[in-house]
Amino acid sequence: MFFLFFFFNDTATTEIYTLSLHDALPIFLRMVFPRKIRALIVLGRPGLAALLVLPAILATAFSPHVTMGASIKEGDVAPVFTGQDLKGISRNLQDHIGKDVIMLDFWSIYCVSCVQEMPKLVELHKKYRDQGFAAFGIDLDSFSIRRVKRFVAGLDYDVSYPIIVDRKREIAGAYKVGVLPTTIFIGKDGKVKLFHIGYKPGNEDEFDNLIKRLLK
Numbered sequence: 001m002f003f004l005f006f007f008f009n010d011t012a013t014t015e016i017y018t019l020s021l022h023d024a025l026p027i028f029l030r031m032v033f034p035r036k037i038r039a040l041i042v043l044g045r046p047g048l049a050a051l052l053v054l055p056a057i058l059a060t061a062f063s064p065h066v067t068m069g070a071s072i073k074e075g076d077v078a079p080v081f082t083g084q085d086l087k088g089i090s091r092n093l094q095d096h097i098g099k100d101v102i103m104l105d106f107w108s109i110y111c112v113s114c115v116q117e118m119p120k121l122v123e124l125h126k127k128y129r130d131q132g133f134a135a136f137g138i139d140l141d142s143f144s145i146r147r148v149k150r151f152v153a154g155l156d157y158d159v160s161y162p163i164i165v166d167r168k169r170e171i172a173g174a175y176k177v178g179v180l181p182t183t184i185f186i187g188k189d190g191k192v193k194l195f196h197i198g199y200k201p202g203n204e205d206e207f208d209n210l211i212k213r214l215l216k
Contacts, residue, residue, distance in 0.1 A: 071176040072195055078102075078186040079174035085162035086149050091136065100134040101214040102186040103161075103207075106177045108140050109151045113199040114181040118159070120204035121183070125160050128211050132188075135161035138171050140180065183207070187214050 080094045096102050105121050107114035118137075125135040137159065139148050145165050152159055166172055175184060185194040185207070194210055196203065 072184075072192055074192050074195060076192050078184075078190055078192050081171045081174060083164035083166065083171065085164050086145065086152065087162075089162065091162050091164060093136070096134045097186075097190040098188060100132045101128075101188060101211060103133070103135040103211075104138055104175070104184040104186070105135065106138045106140060106172060106175070106180060106182040106184075108180050109148065110141070111180045116201075117181050117183070117199040117203070118155075119157055121207075122157060122160050124204060124207055124211060127208075128215065129160065131215055133211060133215065137161060137163035138177075139163055139165045140169065140172055140177075141165065142167050185210055185214070 078093070078097075080092070080097065082090060082092045082094075085091055093102070103121065103125070105114075105118070107118065109115070121135065125133065129135075141148055148163070148165055152163060164171070175182075179197050181197075181199050183194075183196045183199075183203075184192060185196075187193045193214060194207075196207075
């Protein structure tokens with residue numbers, strides 16, 4: 001059984017993720033339903049679960065009271081975080097504040113635009129990493145880290161920066177990320193310099209120019 005999972009952004013483009021019910025249900029339940037209601041849905045039959053979840057999806061997507069996109073503004077102090085990367089190494093953003101220009105790439109393996117953007121971000125990291133440029137991939141998939149590892153291992157290029165799986169949405173919540181992909185750049189002063197939603201070919205040139213300015 002499949003259904004469509006929608007994310008809307010401020011640039012009038014729509015990402016549509018086609019997920020199996022097995023993968024999509026846990027993601028949406030964590031976003032919308034309290035724990036007790038989640039348990040009732042999961043214990044029920046898949047068809048019943050889909051009927052219960054679908055109205056909530058539609059209500060959330062089309063409600064005028066739901067705010068999608070950036071609520072952190074350029075110039076705001078970037079929230080610090082810690083998290084384990086795919087190799088089990090603990091990463092702390094604070095270690096780079098005041099020393100490096102930082103890029104955060106919020107993504108999912110089901111996000112087509114995310115996957116299209118990633119090799120461009122890897123190229124930028126390889127180009128500037130020896131000049132004081134750090135990068136972190138923040139994966140928002142809710143399933144096991146093992147599946148994300150398999151996906152990354154299957155890419156035809158090496159991801160040169162650490163990837164942190166943010167299963168509980170703690171990092172995404174701190175940065176108010178509601179749409180994928182979202183790419184955030186932080187200056188050496190620890191302040192957000194760019195909060196960019198979505199991806200289209202050519203965005204990497206804008207990012208390249210920004211990195212060069214921030215490294216000066």
